[in-house]
Amino acid sequence: MPTDHINHNNHLTAEWVKQFRPYAKEGKCASYIPALAEKDPNQLAISIIGTNNDEMKAGETTELFTLQSVSKVVTFILACMERGLPYVLERVDVEPTGDTFNSIIRLESHQPGKPFNPMINAGAITVSSMLDGNSPQEKVSKILQFLEQIVGKELKVNEEVYQSEWQTANRNRSLAYYLMDSGFLDCPVEEALEVYLKQCAIEVNVSDLAMIGLVIANDGYHPLLNKQLFPKQVAKLAKALMVTCGMYNASGKFAAFIGLPAKSGVSGAILVAVPSHAGLDSPFPAGCGIGIYGPAIDTIGNSVAGVNLLKHIATEWNMNIF
Amino acid sequence: MPTDHINHNNHLTAEWVKQFRPYAKEGKCASYIPALAEKDPNQLAISIIGTNNDEMKAGETTELFTLQSVSKVVTFILACMERGLPYVLERVDVEPTGDTFNSIIRLESHQPGKPFNPMINAGAITVSSMLDGNSPQEKVSKILQFLEQIVGKELKVNEEVYQSEWQTANRNRSLAYYLMDSGFLDCPVEEALEVYLKQCAIEVNVSDLAMIGLVIANDGYHPLLNKQLFPKQVAKLAKALMVTCGMYNASGKFAAFIGLPAKSGVSGAILVAVPSHAGLDSPFPAGCGIGIYGPAIDTIGNSVAGVNLLKHIATEWNMNIF
Amino acid sequence: MPTDHINHNNHLTAEWVKQFRPYAKEGKCASYIPALAEKDPNQLAISIIGTNNDEMKAGETTELFTLQSVSKVVTFILACMERGLPYVLERVDVEPTGDTFNSIIRLESHQPGKPFNPMINAGAITVSSMLDGNSPQEKVSKILQFLEQIVGKELKVNEEVYQSEWQTANRNRSLAYYLMDSGFLDCPVEEALEVYLKQCAIEVNVSDLAMIGLVIANDGYHPLLNKQLFPKQVAKLAKALMVTCGMYNASGKFAAFIGLPAKSGVSGAILVAVPSHAGLDSPFPAGCGIGIYGPAIDTIGNSVAGVNLLKHIATEWNMNIF
Amino acid sequence: MPTDHINHNNHLTAEWVKQFRPYAKEGKCASYIPALAEKDPNQLAISIIGTNNDEMKAGETTELFTLQSVSKVVTFILACMERGLPYVLERVDVEPTGDTFNSIIRLESHQPGKPFNPMINAGAITVSSMLDGNSPQEKVSKILQFLEQIVGKELKVNEEVYQSEWQTANRNRSLAYYLMDSGFLDCPVEEALEVYLKQCAIEVNVSDLAMIGLVIANDGYHPLLNKQLFPKQVAKLAKALMVTCGMYNASGKFAAFIGLPAKSGVSGAILVAVPSHAGLDSPFPAGCGIGIYGPAIDTIGNSVAGVNLLKHIATEWNMNIF
Known part of the structure; x- marks a missing residue:
């Protein structure tokens, strides 16, 4: 993917973040501990990283949050x-x-x-x-x-x-x-x-999340290190679990309407692993990892703006494992 | 796919059926109605149909069974x-x-x-x-x-x-x-x-099942009729449901270890939809439908020989949506 | 019990009904069928019948209602x-x-x-x-x-x-x-x-209820007929069930605070069986049956005015099986 | 009650203990801790104490066991x-x-x-x-x-x-x-x-249990101390709880077939409170407390020999609150 393309796409992600940030109003930061409750509910950040380390990102991408x-x-x-x-x-x-x-x-x-x-x-x-x-x-x-x-x-x-x-x-x-x-x-x-x-309580930013997603998407192979970090079977199993149980008790709906292996946290984090074959028409035909952060969550525990943003991307780029 | 290939593969499926038929001994025919209880538990049949109507099949392929x-x-x-x-x-x-x-x-x-x-x-x-x-x-x-x-x-x-x-x-x-x-x-x-x-109680044989699977795999498009029979979104949703809930309360394990959209019935039927991108290395790179019949089921309701046969094929052909 | 006493007591029950009728406001008639929904929620009736057929009653004692x-x-x-x-x-x-x-x-x-x-x-x-x-x-x-x-x-x-x-x-x-x-x-x-x-849907009035309660209280023996209508063991078992499960999922609280075998219905009926030994200090030292009707029920299904009235009587007369 | 009567009754309780001891074979000592598992499963002891301190007892009456x-x-x-x-x-x-x-x-x-x-x-x-x-x-x-x-x-x-x-x-x-x-x-x-x-883990013997039962039976009044130890309402409530929930998830059956307020422990202890009015025909017409110890318990947690012994006594003496 040429740099131009990515730059263009960075505009795209910035646009998207702008478009989906208002959805945060439908959620609330987790309130059971002060450190989460005091987060800015309007933040929304995304990073998408491909196999050749191309990254598209927008929003509060340097913001640190906990994995939960x-x-x-x-x-x-x-x-x-x-x-x-x-x-x-x-x-x-x-x-x-x-x-x-x-x-x-x-x-x-x-x-x-x-x-x-x-x-x-x-x-x-x-x-x-x-x-x-x-x-x-x-x-x-x-x-x-x-x-x-x-x-x-x-x-x-x-x-x-x-x-x-x-x-x-x-x-x-x-x-x-x-x-x-x-x-x-x-x-x-x-x-x-x-x-x-x-x-x-491990802290990351959206780029870190995206990188983790990329390695899972790649069946355990780290494209930058040129190294298999964990067995392919374990990666497949992890992705299966992300699809069947990754988004709390909204996992079924997420699979039905977005169709990508993902795992959310009450911090507002979402980790997404897009296998190569699931995004053949996207700017990342060899697969990618996506990291999202939007601390305003719904009653089930998923980032409201994050899920909506992801649904938009999946639809736009025709990314779906089914 | 040239006919030779398929003929070769028919030998392969015959081989596989022979190999996995003995697994039926670990299950039993459903017993709640006579019509199911009286089935021959040792039967095992499979049909795999690709987008150009190539079919690989073996076992009791003409046997009629109910969809359940x-x-x-x-x-x-x-x-x-x-x-x-x-x-x-x-x-x-x-x-x-x-x-x-x-x-x-x-x-x-x-x-x-x-x-x-x-x-x-x-x-x-x-x-x-x-x-x-x-x-x-x-x-x-x-x-x-x-x-x-x-x-x-x-x-x-x-x-x-x-x-x-x-x-x-x-x-x-x-x-x-x-x-x-x-x-x-x-x-x-x-x-x-x-x-x-x-x-x-609708009766089909494994080829019928495979054909249904093929159309679902193809997002609702019937390759032989050249016709979109149902919307792509509905097909994706159906496949998501097959993955998250299709194999009764063993759906999670099926997703984890086989990774294909499937739906089973207590008659011993299994319907499988392999999307094109999930079988890029298989003899059916454009996707396929699989129909399996093996009436000896486990306590959860899934064909024992059928599931084991399917697992073998998925592994051999590297078919997996994750 | 001399007639005078009972007449005095009839004034008493009339007084009590007057006192507890307002509690009906805290409940509502059952609404799932018109015949119950259309009842007058402010009605409250009671009958207490002793072994020698002495009856104390007050309120809408001729009103018919269903047993439920x-x-x-x-x-x-x-x-x-x-x-x-x-x-x-x-x-x-x-x-x-x-x-x-x-x-x-x-x-x-x-x-x-x-x-x-x-x-x-x-x-x-x-x-x-x-x-x-x-x-x-x-x-x-x-x-x-x-x-x-x-x-x-x-x-x-x-x-x-x-x-x-x-x-x-x-x-x-x-x-x-x-x-x-x-x-x-x-x-x-x-x-x-x-x-x-x-x-x-069998229809009775409060006197009928009280008579049923009396026979149960008397271990199956009907004092007016001089006849054992059902075995003592069955009567004891029935009373045990009334105490442990008779007032829907408020049975425990009813046993704890009123302490009498009772069964309620969503029509607002309450059947009470006071064994002789449970009311030694009451005007009915040989036991009695109580029938209550107050169609305004709480969310659990028990007559609000009825339960409060009964609690008052049990306390006043020191009737309690425990 | 004259001493002769009690002596006679001590023979009776000894007889009963002999008769019901074999029921222990149908149970087992609680096994989750060594101190309980090592108890002699064949032990069976009973004490019955009336308001004037008359005591009938038999079996291993000096054996200490924990209240549980x-x-x-x-x-x-x-x-x-x-x-x-x-x-x-x-x-x-x-x-x-x-x-x-x-x-x-x-x-x-x-x-x-x-x-x-x-x-x-x-x-x-x-x-x-x-x-x-x-x-x-x-x-x-x-x-x-x-x-x-x-x-x-x-x-x-x-x-x-x-x-x-x-x-x-x-x-x-x-x-x-x-x-x-x-x-x-x-x-x-x-x-x-x-x-x-x-x-x-508080240790008692059956006489201690019986004395506790006696005070509860007596609505909180200790007949030997001539002192109200706790309010009558609390005692009534305790007895109601013993009847509705005292014998684990066999409380309903115990109420139905024995009909006395009781509480069991997995040590094999049973505490029974017989209110005066519930035993008018018994040797303890003013009420009594019963303590039983039989460490072989059923799967629900109640002493097998103990429950059977108690059922026998309740029947023989016509003690029942219903």
């Missing part, structure tokens, strides 16, 4: 690398539920209480508990290293966010102790929670 | 054509549930009782109720006509199967009356059930 | 007489649920789907299905005969109410078909529903 | 005394559920997550959290003092049992953190749990 639930994809991939698929799948299923992200009902109603998928809190806490490392710090370091390799720069945990999350983590503690009781936790509850909440 | 839940995809598409998407989506959601196909719990636990998706019985009965026609016969005629246009031959309802289903339909009646009570049924219960159970 | 759920106690007793306890208890449990009267969730979530108790719709429909008789008419006749023997006069089904109920019975049909599917219905669904809905 | 869930009645009464009924009832409802004692589903499915009653773990933990005291030790001291006043001797927490419970309390922790998250916990989780688990 987007991290669930990352640690799931890491756990599969460290433990192997059979080990992971013995402890967490890959079925969508239609329930809210923090639901506990199914752990009791479906014996033996195996979490249904790694994209809801219960499953993600189980995944965090099985990461490699002798301490929460070690485990979190491995997550950071894995992500830093992908984004090519140092990342860190936002300590303020982490501390706030830690103090309001009662529902997650409830989930974790339930999992512990039924045998689906690999390490002590407080360790698993520390890892889980720290992974949620 | 596979019909849910068909009537959903038809309802969208007849009523328009907004009308349909107001009455049935498109979220996966993780519940069994005949579950009623969510109709009560999630107000206002809108069925979660059209691939479970509750949603499919709602869809059947909204089809166009002044009588169940008229509605069923329209379903048959729609399907006959796709497969290019006359189809009919297996009356024996229908009668048996009708007499054992208490659980479906329970669902239908519940839907009626909460306002999610467009016609009287008995009419909706007649349509629903007759659509389930 | 109050009939559940009656048919449960009748089924126990006709089939014997073991037969009945094999088909319906006696556990309270905390769920609404028309809930279906537990039939699916607690295998094998045996209804939890005969005071919720599911259980009551099962009970109706097991009554003796070759037709719904015969079964309803037996219910009427049983009740007529108790109240000493002819009773009949309010046809208008029955017809309205029949036409809006979708939720009950849903329950009945579910029960049929899991094997907890003894006769065809439509027959069971006809019996169930007709028993609900 | 029986303590829920005690702390509920204490909380009502310390905080007043309105405060307590704002934080815990009094409705039976039909669910297992450690179920968490209803906290999520019934907003705002108020525990349904104080006899299930969720409700009992809430109650423990609202007890008066600046530390868990202080709160436990108050429970012990309250009980010691009743039984007239020093009681203590079995530290071994408490330590074991503490280490296996994951499910209770899950409940407690859930309650904390929804605002139904009055103190930090670990404090509430310490109080809850220590109250469960």
